[in-house]
Amino acid sequence: MSDRWVSGRQASGRRVSGRAALRRVGPARAAGAAAAVLLCAFPFYLDAFWLQVGLFSMAAAIGAIGLNLLSGTSGQLSLGHAFFLAVGAYGYVWLAGEPGPGLPPAVAMVLAVCLSGLAGGLFSPIAGRVRGVYLGVATLALVFLGQHVMVNAEGVTGGFNGRSVPPLEIGGFTFAETDPALVVLGVPFGAEERLWYLGLVLLAAVWFSARNLLRGRPGRALSALRDSEVAAAAMGVPVARYRSAAFVVSSMYAGLAGVLIALAFRGIVPDYFGLALSIDYLAMIVIGGLGSVGGATAGAVFVTALPLVMGRYADQLPLVAAPGATGHAIGPTEAARYLYGAAIILVLLYVPGGLGGLFRRRVRPPTPPVRQPKEQTP
Amino acid sequence: MTAAAPGLRVRDITVRFAGLVALDSVDLTVEPGSIHALIGPNGAGKSTCFNVLSGIHRPEHGSVRLDGTELTSLAPHRIAALGMARTFQNIVMTSGTVADNLLLGRHGHSRAGFAATALRLPHAVREQRAQLERAREIAELTGLGTHFRTPVDLLPYGDRKRVELARALCLEPRMLLLDEPVAGMNAAERARTAGTIGELRTRFGLTVVLVEHDMGLVMRLADEVTVLDFGRRIAGGTPAQVRQDPEVRRAYLGAPSPQESA
CATH class of the missing domain: 3.40.50.300 (P-loop containing nucleotide triphosphate hydrolases)
Structure with missing residues (x-):
């Protein structure tokens, strides 16, 4: 959480590890910069399919970072994340679209995020009264409530068939195909290419803000809530306020993810925002490793990209039928679900820190042994 | 104090x-x-x-x-x-380092909220630095100075008890x-x-x-x-x-x- 603070100012006993810390900051920074450059170059080399995969992964990563803050850091189990994603997605579509107020899409996007936060805030009085599994079941109700509203409030949501998503426009720049096609360095920039950069910027902003939160005062208060509410309260943390703040912030991230998902799909339907989506998000943060931003991102990419990529290469995989094939063969989507089911079990059994922990363990040297005073008592 | x-x-x-x-x-x-x-x-x-x-x-x-x-x-x-600050009979600590635990004790003495922390606004960064210095002083005072960056899970029992004491002191209680x-x-x-x-x-x-x-x-x-x-x-x-x-x-x-x- 706080490796940035490790420095040469340490007392001499820890000097060695301090130097090791400096040595490892270098490669980590370099790797980060290289990854950023690589990600920015992708639209010039990858086709629309891979950009779509990346886009969905980025949106999922934003949502997973939000859920991680709520369930991973503050320890409040939520099965209702799909609901907050839906509030963001439908909020954007309604605010920017017709029927609806038809606001400028950029404004609609910001308002949709706020709307999700508001939904989280409205739910938090309930969240303040139930804990653990009971909270999980209470949040489950949100998913069913959301489904009901999405299917029945046809004037706003378009009902069962959903609605098409108005493209985002910021300062005259449209994140969709335009008539005189935009060509950058000989590559035509369609919706995917443009949204790719939008996704990158949003993910970077979310990554940055969530890491700061986790490393700062609010993050410490939230993880104290997870470890012991009584101790947190005795240390001066207003428990109820922080529990609901975790819901609000996490829902805002979910709302942003919902907007990005809507933009990537270009059409949204109630079916997508079901219980399975909530479970997917829980799978992401568990596979990625609870409590870390990098882990949530890794888990999100894994869970999102796996079914899509397997679908694409289904014909080359043994035992997996092509999409749409009839008979008893396992389709690519099912195969991907089995695989990530297996992945969760493997991670739980062998990698307690999740994918994020795996990465950390590889990058960081083992913690130096601690001076062990002679102890007689256990 | x-x-x-x-x-x-x-x-x-x-x-x-x-x-x-x-x-x-x-x-x-x-x-x-x-x-x-x-x-x-x-x-x-x-x-x-x-x-x-x-x-x-x-x-x-x-x-x-x-x-x-x-x-x-x-x-x-x-x-x-x-x-009024307290310690617990059975050690109750948050995960993370000694510094993280002591900074939790500084919660009431700091102000940075969600927005300021998320955006790393200058006053939040300054405050974090000042609180860290204060926590370090208290760690030195309680003999935890050399363990300031050590994850609490790795500390022996006696030192963990001292972390609880130091964390309570971070509230600057009467x-x-x-x-x-x-x-x-x-x-x-x-x-x-x-x-x-x-x-x-x-x-x-x-x-x-x-x-x-x-x-x-x-x-x-x-x-x-x-x-x-x-x-x-x-x-x-x-x-x-x-x-x-x-x-x-x-x-x-x-x-x-x-x-x-x-």
Whole structure:
């Protein structure tokens, strides 16, 4: 959480590890910069399919970072994340679209995020009264409530068939195909290419803000809530306020993810925002490793990209039928679900820190042994 | 660190857990600047008393006044803000390093909210740096300076107990509640912690209330002792007076249970 603070100012006993810390900051920074450059170059080399995969992964990563803050850091189990994603997605579509107020899409996007936060805030009085599994079941109700509203409030949501998503426009720049096609360095920039950069910027902003939160005062208060509410309260943390703040912030991230998902799909339907989506998000943060931003991102990419990529290469995989094939063969989507089911079990059994922990363990040297005073008592 | 040491006046506190009377009309007066020990056999209600003082349990009736302020209707974090800090009998710590734990203790002394922290606004960054310095000072003071960056999971038991003490000190309290501060420690660690507690009192004018089974430590450190048995106050006075009290000898000192003599 706080490796940035490790420095040469340490007392001499820890000097060695301090130097090791400096040595490892270098490669980590370099790797980060290289990854950023690589990600920015992708639209010039990858086709629309891979950009779509990346886009969905980025949106999922934003949502997973939000859920991680709520369930991973503050320890409040939520099965209702799909609901907050839906509030963001439908909020954007309604605010920017017709029927609806038809606001400028950029404004609609910001308002949709706020709307999700508001939904989280409205739910938090309930969240303040139930804990653990009971909270999980209470949040489950949100998913069913959301489904009901999405299917029945046809004037706003378009009902069962959903609605098409108005493209985002910021300062005259449209994140969709335009008539005189935009060509950058000989590559035509369609919706995917443009949204790719939008996704990158949003993910970077979310990554940055969530890491700061986790490393700062609010993050410490939230993880104290997870470890012991009584101790947190005795240390001066207003428990109820922080529990609901975790819901609000996490829902805002979910709302942003919902907007990005809507933009990537270009059409949204109630079916997508079901219980399975909530479970997917829980799978992401568990596979990625609870409590870390990098882990949530890794888990999100894994869970999102796996079914899509397997679908694409289904014909080359043994035992997996092509999409749409009839008979008893396992389709690519099912195969991907089995695989990530297996992945969760493997991670739980062998990698307690999740994918994020795996990465950390590889990058960081083992913690130096601690001076062990002679102890007689256990 | 503090202006004037406060006095604590506990009057007629009763706590019941589903028919079990944990505290029965308990009175307790802690003089400002003193070290007050709360002793009694297991189940006497010592920890329950601490939980009432820090606002975790609300008593059925009675009053707790810290410098005239009634505490029984306040939430724990408000009581903490009034300058009451505590440690726990079983170590309760958040994951992360010693620094993370101490900074949690600085929560009430810092302001940075969600937005300012997320955006790394300059004042939030400055505040974090200042709080870190303060936490480091307190770590040095309690002998944890070399472990400042060590994850608490890796610390030996005695040092973890000290982290709890240091974290409570980070609140810069006027009154410190210590629930068995030396339980499970070896002789050297006990002596060291006892020294620290005495030093803190003289240096910062802290008022200390202490639950402890180590009678040697209690007799040496405490200015005054209150004895509880089955939720009732059975004796009180200076350590010497309490040691002579026949009721206390019967309830507690005369028949130490096996794990206390271990």
